[in-house]
Amino acid sequence: MSGEALQSILHPAGPQAARIGDLWWLMLWVCAAVYALVMIALVWGSLRRRSQEELSGISAVVPPAEGSERLLARWVGGATAVSALILLTLLVASVSTSRSLEALAAPRALEIELTGRQWWWQVEYADPTPSRRVMSANEIHIPVGRPVHIRGTARDVIHSFWVPSLHGKKDLIPGHTTDLWLRADRPGVYRGQCAEFCGWQHAHMALLVIAEPTDRFDAWLESQRQPAALPSTPLQQRGRAVFEAQACPLCHTIQGTGASASAGPDLTHLAGRRTLAAGTLPNTLGNLGGWIADPQSVKPGNRMPAVTLPSEDLQALLAYLETLR
Numbered sequence: 001m002s003g004e005a006l007q008s009i010l011h012p013a014g015p016q017a018a019r020i021g022d023l024w025w026l027m028l029w030v031c032a033a034v035y036a037l038v039m040i041a042l043v044w045g046s047l048r049r050r051s052q053e054e055l056s057g058i059s060a061v062v063p064p065a066e067g068s069e070r071l072l073a074r075w076v077g078g079a080t081a082v083s084a085l086i087l088l089t090l091l092v093a094s095v096s097t098s099r100s101l102e103a104l105a106a107p108r109a110l111e112i113e114l115t116g117r118q119w120w121w122q123v124e125y126a127d128p129t130p131s132r133r134v135m136s137a138n139e140i141h142i143p144v145g146r147p148v149h150i151r152g153t154a155r156d157v158i159h160s161f162w163v164p165s166l167h168g169k170k171d172l173i174p175g176h177t178t179d180l181w182l183r184a185d186r187p188g189v190y191r192g193q194c195a196e197f198c199g200w201q202h203a204h205m206a207l208l209v210i211a212e213p214t215d216r217f218d219a220w221l222e223s224q225r226q227p228a229a230l231p232s233t234p235l236q237q238r239g240r241a242v243f244e245a246q247a248c249p250l251c252h253t254i255q256g257t258g259a260s261a262s263a264g265p266d267l268t269h270l271a272g273r274r275t276l277a278a279g280t281l282p283n284t285l286g287n288l289g290g291w292i293a294d295p296q297s298v299k300p301g302n303r304m305p306a307v308t309l310p311s312e313d314l315q316a317l318l319a320y321l322e323t324l325r
């Protein structure tokens, strides 16, 4: 599914990304024009110099005549003034883009707490009632058209949240909260990734922002508030017993079971997510089995230890994890 996700500053899906995109186009065209003019002047200058040399029949440095030196000074002065003016224009455009992004901060936004971790994203939907808070990982669902306030921090090292179709980069810093407001005006799946080198698996730290109509978002959020589905078949029941007997609950939470640790992603609704290991693999049963059996070969250096299980136990565990929608 992540293959269909949009990740492009040139296709903004919300007002913040649109402003940044406009600034990008302005800078591109101004800089392209400056580059073209400089190249034309360079070629013109070298051709003119050669024709002068051919006229005089010598290639040594000839001191310029009095009049041409004055002309040269005027050209250099003019070019300096134009350069300063262009830089000033770009500065003004950049500052005014920042201002207009700040003006898009909305007081009644949906609040999401985002924590960058080595190497995944912890996503928490704030709610005044603690039991209605929702935990997820590596996927942020948002309602289309509603401002979203992302309060970002990091647990270990500095990460950077970047979903190019929705906004620019925002650093996530341990012990500090940064604020970002974004809004998606079109439903869609927008891919983002960590944009600050944060260790070995920095490149495997992606996430998806899924923007959907308000009623679908509300239904999703409500479903996430529910505890994990109860296993209904003997195989699924055995899988849950395997989960609880192994090391899994030392790091993970499954609401409704005894597992309530937060070293790794909350698995209560694992099967509903599109990717595994922060965008590293599509979330299929085969990939999940491979990931549990040998996470270090998929994503070397990550915190998940290999869990060695007899094949029947692994099948049962997968059958159970598949029910966690």
Ligand code: CUA
Binding pocket: 116, 117, 119, 158, 159, 160, 194, 195, 196, 197, 198, 199, 202, 203, 205
């Ligand atoms: Cu997290 Cu790079």
